[in-house]
Amino acid sequence: MIRDRGHIKWTAMMLPEHLTKLREWVGEDGYEEKPDIDEWTLQEFQQQLAIAYQSQCEIRVKTWNKGMLADITGTLTKLDEQAQLIYVTDGLTMQKLLLNTIVGIETVTLD
Numbered sequence: 001m002i003r004d005r006g007h008i009k010w011t012a013m014m015l016p017e018h019l020t021k022l023r024e025w026v027g028e029d030g031y032e033e034k035p036d037i038d039e040w041t042l043q044e045f046q047q048q049l050a051i052a053y054q055s056q057c058e059i060r061v062k063t064w065n066k067g068m069l070a071d072i073t074g075t076l077t078k079l080d081e082q083a084q085l086i087y088v089t090d091g092l093t094m095q096k097l098l099l100n101t102i103v104g105i106e107t108v109t110l111d
């Protein structure tokens with residue numbers, strides 16, 4: 001039986017520069033492009049934020065930051081249009097989110 005150690009056996013013959021480039025290349029696999037958001041979608045986001053703020057219902061916000069998408073769920077506690085920020089509280093923690101990083105908003109209904 002051949003016991004192949006995969007790429008481990010080749011790392012001893014690689015230069016440190018090669019190893020850093022390989023790590024960067026592997027890190028790029030999780031990278032996602034920022035979705036294009038048109039004007040209609042921005043207006044829909046604004047309406048959903050206004051409704052969520054007035055009704056204090058739970059929302060799920062999808063954000064894009066440095067190639068990674070993240071979902072944040074919580075209650076919208078503050079809208080700061082001048083600073084282009086929203087504040088989402090989930091239990092004990094409060095997160096500030098920039099409006100230009102938001103790529104999706106939906107209200108969470110508990111049935």
